[in-house]
Amino acid sequence: xxxxxxxxxxxxRCPARAASAALLLALTASFAAAPEVHAQxxxxxxxxxxxxxxxxxxxxxxxxxxxxxxxxxxxxxxxLTDDKGRFHFDTLVAGRYSVAFATAFLDSLSxxxxxxxxxxxxxxxxxxxxxxxxxAMLRAAACPGLDLPxxxxxxxxxxxxxxxDRPLAAARVAVAWTELSVxxxxxxxxxxxxxxxxxxxxxxxxxCGVPTGTYVTVQVQDTGLAGSPLTLSVDADAGVLVRDxxxxxxxxxxxxxxxxxxxxxxxxxxxxxxxxAGTAIVTGTVRTRSGLPLADAQLRVQGAAGVSRTxxxxxxxxxxxxxxxxxxxxRHVGYLLGQTPVELRGARSVxxxxxxxxxxxxxxxxxxxxxxxYSEFEQRRKEGFGRFLDESAIxxxxxxxxxxxxxxxxxxxxxxxxxxxAHLFTTxxxxxxxxxxxxxxxxxxxxxxxxxxxxxxxxxxxxxxxxPGPAGxxxxxxxxxxxxxxxxxx
Numbered sequence: 349x350x351x352x353x354x355x356x357x358x359x360x361r362c363p364a365r366a367a368s369a370a371l372l373l374a375l376t377a378s379f380a381a382a383p384e385v386h387a388q389x390x391x392x393x394x395x396x397x398x399x400x401x402x403x404x405x406x407x408x409x410x411x412x413x414x415x416x417x418x419x420x421x422x423x424x425x426x427x428l429t430d431d432k433g434r435f436h437f438d439t440l441v442a443g444r445y446s447v448a449f450a451t452a453f454l455d456s457l458s459x460x461x462x463x464x465x466x467x468x469x470x471x472x473x474x475x476x477x478x479x480x481x482x483x484a485m486l487r488a489a490a491c492p493g494l495d496l497p498x499x500x501x502x503x504x505x506x507x508x509x510x511x512x513d514r515p516l517a518a519a520r521v522a523v524a525w526t527e528l529s530v531x532x533x534x535x536x537x538x539x540x541x542x543x544x545x546x547x548x549x550x551x552x553x554x555x556c557g558v559p560t561g562t563y564v565t566v567q568v569q570d571t572g573l574a575g576s577p578l579t580l581s582v583d584a585d586a587g588v589l590v591r592d593x594x595x596x597x598x599x600x601x602x603x604x605x606x607x608x609x610x611x612x613x614x615x616x617x618x619x620x621x622x623x624x625a626g627t628a629i630v631t632g633t634v635r636t637r638s639g640l641p642l643a644d645a646q647l648r649v650q651g652a653a654g655v656s657r658t659x660x661x662x663x664x665x666x667x668x669x670x671x672x673x674x675x676x677x678x679r680h681v682g683y684l685l686g687q688t689p690v691e692l693r694g695a696r697s698v699x700x701x702x703x704x705x706x707x708x709x710x711x712x713x714x715x716x717x718x719x720x721x722y723s724e725f726e727q728r729r730k731e732g733f734g735r736f737l738d739e740s741a742i743x744x745x746x747x748x749x750x751x752x753x754x755x756x757x758x759x760x761x762x763x764x765x766x767x768x769x770a771h772l773f774t775t776x777x778x779x780x781x782x783x784x785x786x787x788x789x790x791x792x793x794x795x796x797x798x799x800x801x802x803x804x805x806x807x808x809x810x811x812x813x814x815x816p817g818p819a820g821x822x823x824x825x826x827x828x829x830x831x832x833x834x835x836x837x838x
Contacts, residue, residue: 392440396476398433406433415446442470458590483587490588491556501560501587507551510596510672515551525564560584568593573600599670623653624670628692632700633662645680725811733820737812747806760816774830776816787829810837
């Protein structure tokens with residue numbers, strides 16, 4: 349049995365079924381209308397238009413497959429739709445044809461719509477139009493019996509054993525996210541949400557009612573083991589995300605280990621979870637959205653040992669990685685953090701293409717830096733709140749990493765971990781979170797919030813503003829747990 353999770357309501361039971369099969373069965377009848385045929389004294393022709401119903405636009409670049417069923421011998425042709433979703437096949441002989449199509453969006457949902465048959469006479473023209481299922485139809489197929497609004501969707505898939513590739517029956521799939529709001533005093537308020545479902549005998553799971561358009565964390569749990577958490581997002585238009593998951597007994601952490609680390613964090617001993625390792629290999633290429641290779645991008649698997657950088661062609665190789673569902677993180681100055689879920693297997697290589705989104709135009713950053721980057725720093729230093737380090741003060745501290753600036757040097761802060769696993773927490777008493785004693789500081793680098801503190805080389809830092817609590821911190825930033833503002837050198 350599936351347990352469909354619906355936040356702020358209850359867990360309900362739904363009949364077990366394969367996620368992709370449920371979507372296909374629910375949609376087959378909706379797209380089986382007969383094509384419209386027109387007689388015309390010319391070579392045979394099949395044409396049509398494909399509409400992307402989810403995004404209310406033409407399905408440009410869709411692959412259309414034409415197969416002649418009879419007479420023998422068969423014939424196979426393919427075409428791509430133009431920017432208006434149109435396709436056509438000319439110079440066709442009379443016979444029976446099958447027309448099918450696929451899009452990257454449907455592939456991501458593991459959906460293959462049924463083909464349409466066309467009986468074409470001599471010199472006839474047939475029109476075959478297609479439309480992808482709408483978001484409402486996808487939600488209904490993934491979560492039958494639930495009327496999900498646009499703000500809610502579903503994550504469906506199958507859980508497997510990464511060491512044997514067999515379904516992991518009765519595995520638990522946990523989901524969690526944080527809702528951010530503002531109270532009457534304009535203070536940020538975070539409300540945690542979580543849920544849990546159990547996979548069926550074939551490892552299939554379904555999470556219904558997760559929020560769309562925001563990040564949620566999904567984790568596989570089984571027999572005292574916890575997989576690596578994945579950061580996922582369900583598109584509000586589509587409403588459904590298909591994500592297969594896996595867990596490796598050789599690479600996963602034990603709950604006892606995680607509990608021990610959490611207890612050590614409360615006592616401020618500085619203990620942290622071990623870095624995962626294995627024999628899996630990740631290779632691939634990092635590109636910009638325009639398709640250009642991105643050199644010197646930094647890649648790592650979250651929570652695992654090992655870091656790789658791309659070469660001049662954007663290529664990378666990262667070995668010694670743990671098996672199972674993992675999150676590949678990609679960083680490059682001036683680009684948004686890339687988080688790509690990957691399925692890794694021991695002693696195997698997986699190829700991944702990563703596309704990073706540029707934050708701002710770097711030329712604009714240089715112009716702004718000359719005009720007012722340090723003027724903000726100087727203005728706030730005059731106001732007397734927070735703690736400030738200029739370039740000369742930073743050089744005297746001889747930091748190996750940016751986090752070294754706060755190791756027993758700046759009151760009100762505590763550093764846990766090293767390298768890219770380092771985290772900065774406030775020790776400001778009135779702002780310490782009561783739940784686990786950890787309130788992570790918002791790291792802002794050149795105006796971009798929630799960065800890793802060691803993402804920037806300390807030799808490139810020109811100024812640092814440190815606020816262990818909300819008092820005096822710039823109001824434009826998330827400051828509930830304090831803020832550290834880092835300005836790089838001009």
